[in-house]
Amino acid sequence: MNGRPISGTSVGARGSARRRGTKGLFAVASGVTLLLVTACGGGGGSDSGGDGKGKSADSAADKNAPSTAVVTVAPKDGAESVATSGALKIAADKGKLSQVEVEDSKGNPVPGKITSGGATWTPAHHLAASTKYKVHAIAKDSGGRESAKDTSFTTLTPKNTFVGQFTPEDGSKVGVGMPFSVHFNRGITAPEDVEKAIEIKTEPSVPVEGHWFGNDRIDFRPEKYWKAGTKVTVNLNLDGVEGRPGVYGEQAKTLKFTVGRSQVSTVDAKSHQMKVVRDGKQIKKIPITAGAPGTTTYNGRMVISERLQVTRMNGDTVGFGGEYDIKDVPHAMRLSNSGTFIHGNYWSGGAFGNTNASHGCVGLSDVRGGYSKKTPGGWFFNNSLIGDVVVVKNSADKTIQPENGFNGWNMSWEKWKA
Known part of the structure; x- marks a missing residue:
């Protein structure tokens, strides 16, 4: 106090009392303020490790909100006479497709794939005609919320x-x-x-x-x-x-x-012999007669397309007029659409292995009726499958056309694929 006297002691006492009262009120007010601050601090503290009830409520509200993704399906639900190609289109707007199922009335699925980053779904192939299809498609928006659409339609009935x-x-x-x-x-x-x-x-x-x-x-x-x-x-x-x-x-x-097993037989029209090779090993050599001069046999690789125990061969059917009409040709196997066969022959005598005497076919010695399995013609017939290859070489004719029978092996791979 620096020795300075305080005047008005009573007044000072009253003032002191007021100051004490004011100080008490201030303490109470401060306590209220502290409580308020503490309460606000507790709420604000949820952003830095509190119980997160406010944020959880917001998150739950977001998840329960409707999806913004929109699935579109063409044709429209219930459509009829829908084209089998190009008409089915499934897409998502404001989201991405996550699942697409298309199936017919029997439950058979239509294969396809989601493309363009989830924007569209494309079927792998055309749809069947006169068929009802069901579509179930789901898309998700950026928040992972799903939107689905179910439709059905029926494809056209062809006239x-x-x-x-x-x-x-x-x-x-x-x-x-x-x-x-x-x-x-x-x-x-x-x-x-x-x-x-x-x-x-x-x-x-x-x-x-x-x-x-x-x-x-x-x-x-x-x-x-x-x-x-x-x-x-x-x-x-x-x-x-x-x-x-x-x-x-x-x-x-x-x-x-x-x-089946591999069998390729090679006919040499010059030597009048045929070698039968099975699974890479020669198993038989058979004397043959090929096409005579003027009616030569095609060269090339030919495929057996038909097997006939006995058949009739008439020159009228292949452009030879009435030159021949044999009603019981044995063990005949077709090599071309134009009438080339490899078959049993009981009428050419000593031509086999010696001369070419046919009208273009390859002949093997045989007996009338096709009953024997031991003759060259019978043996070859009973050891051949449709689809076996017969190669003819050294004939005076051209190479057979690929479309004349199943003879596409006479075409290069490059041309085949072109």
């Missing part, structure tokens, strides 16, 4: 259809040269679509390519002869394919065939 006659048959065992061939009853103007609808799988795996002969036939084969024992599965999914304007395929089936 005009086409079918394909195919060979070999389901369950067949064939030779190493046998292609899978389909001959259509209508000319095809959309060959790429039709070819895409024929899927061929092999075991062991080998690349197989198709080649069109005209507009009504397609053959499939590997680059080289099939490997012995190969198993081939063909999915013929032509139902709904528009092969030409307004004309649709109607076949949908799976078939299988197996390649």
Whole structure:
């Protein structure tokens, strides 16, 4: 106090009391303020390690909010007479597709894939005709919320259809040269679509390519002869394919065939001999007679396409007029569409192994009636499969055309694929 006297002691006492009272009120007020600050601090502290109830509530609200993703399906729900190609389109806006299921009324799924980063779904192939399909599609927005859409539609019923006659048959065992061939009853103007609808799988795996002969036939084969024992599965999914304007395929089936042992027989028209090679080893040498001068045998690689125990051969059917009409040709196997056969022959005497005396076929010594398995003709017939290869060389004729029978092996791989 520096020795300075305080005047008005009573007044000072009262003032001191007021100051003490004020100090008490200030302490209470401060306590209230502290509580308020502490309370606010507790709420604010949730951003830095509190119980997070406010944030959880917001997060739950976000998850429960409707998805912003929108799924669109064309054609519209309930549509009828829908095109089998190009009409089905599934897409997502403001999100990405996460699941798409399309199936027919029997529950068979339509394969496809999500493309463009989740924006669209594309079917792997055309749809079948006269079929009801169901669509179930789900998309997610950026928050992971899902939006779904379910629709159905029915494809068109064709007024005009086409079918394909195919060979070999389901369950067949064939030779190493046998292609899978389909001959259509209508000319095809959309060959790429039709070819895409024929899927061929092999075991062991080998690349197989198709080649069109005209507009009504397609053959499939590997680059080289099939490997012995190969198993081939063909999915013929032509139902709904528009092969030409307004004309649709109607076949949908799976078939299988197996390649047997390897057998390639080589006919030398100059030496009048045929060597039979099975699985890389010669097992037989047979005297033959080939086409005489003026009616020579085609050169080239030919595939056995038909086997007939006994058949009639008439020159009128192949442009030779009435030169011959043999009603009981034994052990005949077709090599071309134009009438080339390798067959038993009981009328050419000593020509076998010595001279060429036929009208273009390859003849093997045999007996009338085709009953013997021991004659050269009978032995070869009973040891041959449809699809076996017969190679003719050293004839005075040209090489057979690839489309004349199943003889595409006379075409280079590059031309085959072109």
